[in-house]
Amino acid sequence: MASAPKRFKAAVGSGAQGKSSADPLSGFLAWCGRAGVELNPKVRLSREGAVAGYGMLAAEELEAGEVLFTIPRTALLSQHTTSIHALLQEAQESLQSQSGWVPLLLALLHEYTASNSHWQPYFSLWQDFRSLDHPMFCFQEPLEEEEEDEKGPNPPMMVPVADILNHVANHNANLEYSPQCLRMVTTQPVRKGQEIFNTYGQMANWQLLHMYGFAEPYPGNSHDTADIQMVTLRRAALQRAKSEAQQQLVSEQWDFLCQLEMVGEEGAFVLGWDEVLTEEELSMTLKVLCMSEEEFKEYKEQDGWEDDSEEEENSTLSNEALCRLKNPCKKLLYDSVLLTLESYGADLKAEQDLLNNKEAYEKLSQREQQALHVRYGQKRILHQLLELVQ
Template sequence: MATREKRRRVTRPVGGGDDADPVAGFLSWCRRVGLELSPKVAVSRRGTVAGYGMVARESVQPGELLFAVPRAALLSQYTCSISGLLERERGALQSPSGWVPLLLALLHELQAPSSRWSPYFALWPELGRLEHPMFWPQEERRRLLQGTGVPEAVEKDLANIRSEYCSIVLPFMEAHPDLFNPKVRSLELYHQLVALVMAYSFQEPLEEEEDEKEPNPPLMVPAADILNHIANHNANLEYSPNCLRMVATQPILKGHEIFNTYGQMANWQLIHMYGFVEPYPDNTDDTADIQMVTVREAALQGTQTEAERQQLCERWHYLCKLEMVGEEGAFVIGREEVLTGEELAATLKVLCMPAEEFRELKDQDGWDDEREEDSLTITNIPQLKESWRRLLRDSVLLTLQAYATDLKTEQELLGNEEAYAGLSWREQQALQVRYGQKVILHRLLALTGGAGPVAHTRPGQELDSKLPFTDA
């Protein structure tokens, strides 16, 4: 399948800059602020997956510096022109997201005619055309992404954004009318900037000895945010005291695009946070989630009496106490590994163990540190106890019921180039998310001794066909 665009970009500047050539204006600004671009790279619209990107003018070897961004050129709550005010009001600007100071910095700089970052803004995407699902109509979002976890994540985002804007951001802007003109006092614009920060900002990692501290606030990194993302990236951003350095991690041939990584992101995370996906099977970091409460529901379906249901609930509360499960948590299954192997193994063990064994477990306040089940992997699922496999299988079947269509239907659609090309861009992206998740779930189903696909099959029902997917 051909590689499809990863991000849509447009050339119209946002908040300033009327240069006929935004790239020339940006490169001139880079020279002024000391942002050093290697002569081996170029900012270009040619040779990129979509819009602006960065390509190699000459072949590049691993370890070579592609560009360096001095910390003074970063746009953050500490470098913007109202940094002093934001620092003085830090207590009033605290929020669960931790993003409010940066968002206020962007709101101010976007409408400031003399903002030093105006040439940088000229390469931003047009805010009104961002493709995050938060901007899709609710009905379309639910219809296309049902079962993927994205609609639920977006609804939480929208509620939090509105609350944050109404309780913190708008009162702050109204208290400083000389710094924020009326055109930026808009919930719609705030939504757009949240999406932009979600997609384009960076967060400096904490040092090992600082792991217990609050995460570092997000910041905007000119040049670095031009790079698109793929799982098989060829560059990586490194942090140092004086600057941020983009360094090649693989050989990059002349004319090839330079790709950064946003982290190990599943397709549902990419569409949610960045507004694009990698087509199957390109995203080697793709995952499928089984909600923890779904495993509880599957286990409850196997109970016969009220006493058995009470006993199972007692086991669930015990797992909650151990912090192995939670009402909003998920077991994460990758293509080649179970990313939450310890939690899943503990859950299957506790929910399936004999009553006497569970009483002993509670009496000794947990089990010994050395447990074979800690190493639960994709490959050892067929060797699990039959009761564990049955519970896992029923949990997968319940998870598959959340989707509106089955795997076979979507596989046929993906295999029909004409039909696929007739889908809208959003329909294509959503299909890739659903399909990648279902492939993982059906593989897991097969490993438990089940088969597929039968849409809306209840746990325990007979399945009537073999696993219908390929990696081709």
């Protein structure tokens, strides 16, 4: 049975114990107590033992379903809770943007520079913002699909305490929402001393690096992806065309796919570990680019649609389905993967050797290390695809 959360105490790691109240983490914990945040006594906040920066660790064993902390909505920083909310409300029409982040960014600028800000102890956890490696600790509360269609997405907000938890794909905690508060709840048992991880969403490493400044080392990120640019399939198809007439056919097939909005000059086919995430687009593109002139003529006359439920069912491109592709489609996909791998600066083995060479790896800057993890994961996915379709 989950233990009831208690009011925040100075549950800091051993590296922060015994320090004065001027310690940022101690000051933040004191603020949490005043703000009504409740912390499970079986967890602690610390830099020691965390994969990066601050983290939350289990001081005792935790069961699945335990509430780690509860934070009232009054402690959240958003355009509605900032001291300049009236000003933002008055100027809301001029602050509208597709992302909805402009009001929050203005609120952050104001609260960070205001000496009497309610959130000053929260900001003190990150004392140096000159580095570009700090993640953006913003959350957007999910809506039901019907609500989002009607109102649009909720505006982003800052969630103290929740943003201290680091992210991994195989996370062991989730943030839950209620009208009065937010709760972090374990999704699986957690051993004593183990770090507690939240999820920032099902993100590939390139997305994590872009939005949060880090990437998960291989093979940790089960949501990682690799891209094959759509025009790369066209290039591979043109390379295998043996005559000017065949090249003209490929161009006509590509134009037809563009008309169907299956491909585009800037688009990409997205590959996951277990399946192709853009399965409809890739399945249709392979099919059309591998047609003979007669097959393509007949297909165009049907406007690209066929009453073939079996074919539609087989368009799901799982790894198993990729192995069952017809040989021309396999060859086209194989050649496209090779062209994609050529665009990288180093091959898979070279980067694997670098990852395995601790001395050489540690000479890389933090950003170079993160970029290496991104590239290596993408290449592993591409090489896996090569094996499936060879």
